[in-house]
Amino acid sequence: MNPYLDKLHSYPFEKLRLLFEQVKPNPEYKAISLGMGEPKHPTPKFIQQALVDNLDGLAVYPTTIGTPELRGAIANWLERRYNLPKVNPATQVLPVNGSREALFALAQAVIDKDAKSVVVSPNPFYQIYEGAAYLAGAEPYFVNSDPARNFGCDYDSIPPEVWQRVALLFVCSPGNPTGAVLSLTEWENLFALSERYNFIIAADECYSEIYHGEQPPLGAMEAAHQLGLATVDHPYARLIVFSSLSKRSNVPGMRSGFVAGDADVLKKFLLYRTYHGGAMSATVQAASVAAWNDETHVEQNRAQYRAKFNAITPLLKEVLDVELPDAGFYLWADVSRTGLSDTEFAQRLYAEYNVTVLPGSYLAREAHGVNPGANRIRMALVAETAEGLEAARRIVQFCKTLHP
Structure with missing residues (x-):
């Protein structure tokens, strides 16, 4: 067996299952889960219809590079969304089976196993970053998120000496679980480091379309363009951006996303994926074209999240240290004032009020002497507003039993 498999940690939800294994939730309450970040808003009807209308695509083998129609729709969306100059759909865009699969695969394609490479990851983080690093034969290096830096x-x-070994840097903006969005100054610093030390930036932007202010989150390609780094001779050098329809269009089961950016890297990544078997069904590609070409359903989806967060966040602020995030559908709350650790809070809330939240320490690693997820919980506000409000009321009631 691959010895790198022994380095992998249990997934956060497996840890949560073990935490709850001996706990019986209060039967007086209907179960509500804020634990998993799975979109629960209905899938738009026109996307469902596009799948039905293209079922003949199931009868053909799809190509890894995808159809010209899908690559064109993605390129056009990137230009509209981020005010970019012409994005070449033939060389700068590649459809993928969801951003998760592609984030993992990119590390396998770009890391030299014999180079003792380092992969930089934010902490807390999406666990795929760590697993991708280990299974590519690299060492993850965690950089802790700082509340004082948003x-x-x-x-x-x-x-x-660490930068000199870095082959790949994962960035998540908007962040999971924090919801933080990188500023133009932060991107400028990362691009300068990438140029100095010659590493690839993997920008995970799958939460980009769920934001709570009027200004859309700044994207990595957009930042490169604004800084004058998207040069004609080598546009978006050492930058690969990942996005997905899962959150934007409420279709997590379609497994449809894309990577875009550095054409030289994507050429090699396409070669890897041809062998890896990462082709998207033609039926899903056709439905994806419909989704990327429409913004009305995205605006409606975003409005639902805004209304939900605006209703729920003030309730939770009564008892927890929590703020409205820049973007995303998570609340990243500090439970220190309750006197409970994040795991104790999650376990007792589940036992007494049948509400599931995810302990923040499960989403991070101890690095530089601390676990930056400790004493925090992640709440995924993915269900309808009424269910989210009921969960919030129970959390408030639970906290008040701890400190009347």
């Missing part, structure tokens, strides 16, 4: 990471704290 949960940004201090990349300047990384020693030069």
